[in-house]
Amino acid sequence: MIFSIMLKLLSGFLFLLLSLRVYPQVRINEFLSSNLSGLRDEDGEYSDWIELYNNSTSSINLNGYHITDDLSFLKKWTLPDISLGPSSYVLIFASGKNRSGISGTQLHTNFKIDDNGETLVLTRPDSSIIETIPAVRLQADMSYGRKPDGNNALFYFSV
Secondary structure (H helix, E strand, O other), rough: OOOHHHHHHHHHHHHHHHHHHOOOOEEEEEEEEOOOOOOOOOOOOOOOOEEEEEOOOOOOOOOOEEOOOOOOOOOOOOOOOOOOOOOOEEEEEEOOOOOOOOOOOOHHHHHHHOOOOOEEEEOOOOOOOEEEEEOOOOOOOOOOOOOOOOOOOEEEOOO
């Protein structure tokens, strides 16, 4: 009898655990690969951009995280020592300018996003993959991102 009750409790707990949706704490929330008239960087140029979102209730230090457009080179661009608050965003220009945000400058990757579509990957400092966004072809001034923020659902947005 006790075994039967414990088994029911355990199976109920496992069902609850498996039914919970667990999302990564930091996500690629949105990106734009053909910026013709939207957001400008500090040089006045219309650069591609990637938005990261902290999906958790606590701050996360992004030092050593990586973003890449090349699955064979997971450490292509390394994020600097910045903290991302809970439910907060950081915008990174994918301009090829390779700027780490030191001295108040904006963050810029060392690569651009191909507007014909290419895979984007976010990794932890140990190079383990947090998530991969498959290649998506975007029209000019259209972004692709999550709604609501941090969720799994991806949509096209007019910027």
